[in-house]
Amino acid sequence: MAITLNGNGTVTGLSSLPDSAMSAGSVIQTVTGTTSTQVTDNDTTAIDTGLSATITTTSNNNKVIVLVSQDLWVQRYNTVGTFAAYIKLLRDSTTLLTQVAGGGDSHSNGDAWNSDFGTHGIIYQDSPGNAGSYTYKTQFYCNNSSTVAYAQMSGTQTSTITLLEIKV
Numbered sequence: 351m352a353i354t355l356n357g358n359g360t361v362t363g364l365s366s367l368p369d370s371a372m373s374a375g376s377v378i379q380t381v382t383g384t385t386s387t388q389v390t391d392n393d394t395t396a397i398d399t400g401l402s403a404t405i406t407t408t409s410n411n412n413k414v415i416v417l418v419s420q421d422l423w424v425q426r427y428n429t430v431g432t433f434a435a436y437i438k439l440l441r442d443s444t445t446l447l448t449q450v451a452g453g454g455d456s457h458s459n460g461d462a463w464n465s466d467f468g469t470h471g472i473i474y475q476d477s478p479g480n481a482g483s484y485t486y487k488t489q490f491y492c493n494n495s496s497t498v499a500y501a502q503m504s505g506t507q508t509s510t511i512t513l514l515e516i517k518v
Contacts, residue, residue: 402487
């Protein structure tokens with residue numbers, strides 16, 4: 351079938367633009383995942399936040415830009431010392447990044463709630479190396495067992511991950 355550029359700006363005869371026709375830096379595809387399910391952690395072992403997305407890259411050496419907006423609430427009650435939560439970004443089982451996602455110093459007398467909450471953003475460029483299917487996800491953990499952290503607190507907050515495949 352012939353490819354026709356119509357006078358009204360539409361194109362007929364082409365269902366998709368082939369990867370080879372796109373210039374370096376072009377966005378090949380986007381994939382988005384969201385969750386609003388609350389997950390609670392009060393341990394130093396990382397657990398899944400419930401946020402993930404899977405992308406199947408179309409060509410070797412293409413990059414994946416990962417954009418994360420992760421809701422996280424961390425708190426500590428009636429204990430002297432610091433409190434913190436950490437967030438990890440993973441591709442399949444490989445940790446790509448670990449960052450402090452919230453926390454601070456608790457009161458020295460240890461008699462009050464201390465909390466830190468908000469949306470934690472991550473922008474990360476990954477080079478998976480080969481065309482294939484990759485799952486990106488976030489995990490979180492606390493600095494000690496006296497701290498508790500919540501992803502998507504009360505199920506009213508939404509976290510989002512967006513994956514962009516970029517042509518090299």
